[in-house]
Amino acid sequence: MTAVYALQNTLYVLTPDAYAHLENDTVRIDVEREKRLQVPLHHLGGIVCLGNVLVSPALMHRLADEGKSLVLLDAHGRFKARLEGPVSGNILLRQAQHRSAWDGAFALEFARAIVAGKLKNSRNLLLRAAREAATADEQAQLNRAADNLAASLRAAAKAADLDALRGVEGEAARGYFAALNLVVKPQVREHFTLNGRTRRPPLDRFNALLSFLYSMSMNDCRSALEAVGLDPQLGFLHAVRPGRAALALDLQEEFRAILADRLALTLINRSQLGPRDFDEREGGAVLLNDSGRRTVITAWQERKQEEVTHPLLGIKVPIGIVPFVQARLMARTVRGEMDGYLPYLPK
Structure with a gap:
């Protein structure tokens, strides 16, 4: 087909x-x-x-x-x-963004908010999974992993500089990904086990699925930033590198658990994806095949149409619009119209 x-x-x-x-x-x-x-x-x-x-x-x-x-x-x-066509973003906003990026204290606080959003949303996913765990032992393991993320939140709040903050975030991510295996239903774990986070290339089906979802999320976040006039290349948490959309990676962090990871787990646990939807290549790479990609893209677009109440705005919006709302909050923070950036934290 x-x-x-x-x-x-x-x-x-x-x-x-x-x-x-x-x-x-x-x-x-x-x-x-x-x-x-x-x-x-x-x-x-x-x-x-x-x-x-x-x-x-x-x-x-x-x-x-x-x-x-x-x-x-x-x-x-x-x-x-x-x-892209000609850049039409607000030059005054981009000037403010560049000034902010060179302000060490501002950049650290902005990055701290990004990490806090990611860790809180990741922790909530694990706590929810713990309530639905298959056994008491797995429930205890998931609760411990959630407690570790709470400890990482406290450490992030005290990080003295960006390098220390990135170290906290990296260690928290390793513990979180290890715990995700317990969120997979026992009957499908044979086919979906996350053997650490592998990217280029992904080395198992779970990683292949996450990488594909993260790519689509990244594209949406970049589009959101460009729509409000921010420079997607100039981030706060992620270091600036040629060809790297650092600010889009920053924005993506708070959405990894609530959009990509949760959808991946739904597709796996409901058996909407199986071994037949992946191909293995020489060297150990694992990729979604055409059938798998169709399933994932359809589910991704359906998920983005689901309405959520934005905790700051107090109104219902499709969840696919939330990155655009958050990009506007980033712009307001850079302009000095907000005291600090507020990541998206669904109730």
């Missing part, structure tokens, strides 16, 4: 050697010289291509002209590139 389809105003092209091109005012997808899909361009907000997908120059130019995104992911689902 050809993995080419549109979901929630984003066109996903997953079939190797597919050809995306412009035909009048539509985007046409051909596979082996046969038309597989044709979508009016004005219906799309962007296109995501995974793996070896060909895109015509004419389509690239049209997307850039209309401010629509073209995102390229590799076969692992890892972000590779993004086509």
